[in-house]
Amino acid sequence: MTRPHVPPNPPRPTRPGTTKPTETTSHTKEKPTSTRKRVATEDPYKKPSKTRKTTTSRPGLDLSNDPPYDQVEGTVHRLIKGWNYLKAENQKLEQKILLWKRREGELVEQVRKLVLIQRAADTAFPAYDEAY
Structure with a gap:
């Protein structure tokens, strides 16, 4: 017995927003390109600097724009160095102020003696003032 002619199954409907996969052969398949590009002035033999991971510990906290750890660490060291310099300058100025206050006190005493x-x-x- 022969079977009566049956039409082939119709294609299944696809969900909205999805597309049919296209058939690609191995010789026409595109290879992914590298997203990282080297700067011409960068030394190819230099080790890459360690950068801080950009994990978010709290929702809404975006650390992706933070500079690398090396830059932050250098900035912190410069700030500490500047702070220590300013503290030393402040101590010098305070010593000068104390010296000037001491000299001022001595001058006030001399003026009192001269007035007396x-x-x-x-x-x-x-009659001495009237003579001249």
């Missing part, structure tokens, strides 16, 4: 001497001279010789 002047008053004593004015009472002892009242």
Whole structure:
């Protein structure tokens, strides 16, 4: 017995947004290209610098724009060095202020003595100012 003619199965409907896979042969298949490009001035034998992982510990925290750890570490060292320099300069200025206050106190004492001497001279010789 022969079978009566049966039409082939119709193609299955695809979900919206999906596409049929295209057939590619091995000789026409495109190879993925590298996404990393070298800068012309970069030394090809230099070890790549260690960079900080960009993991997010909290939702909404984006660390992808952070500079590499080496740059951050260098910046921190420069800031600490600058801070120590400013602390030393501040100590020098405080010492100068104390010295100036001491000198000011000495000058005030000298002026008091001179005022006392002047008053004593004015009472002892009242006619001296009028003569000149």
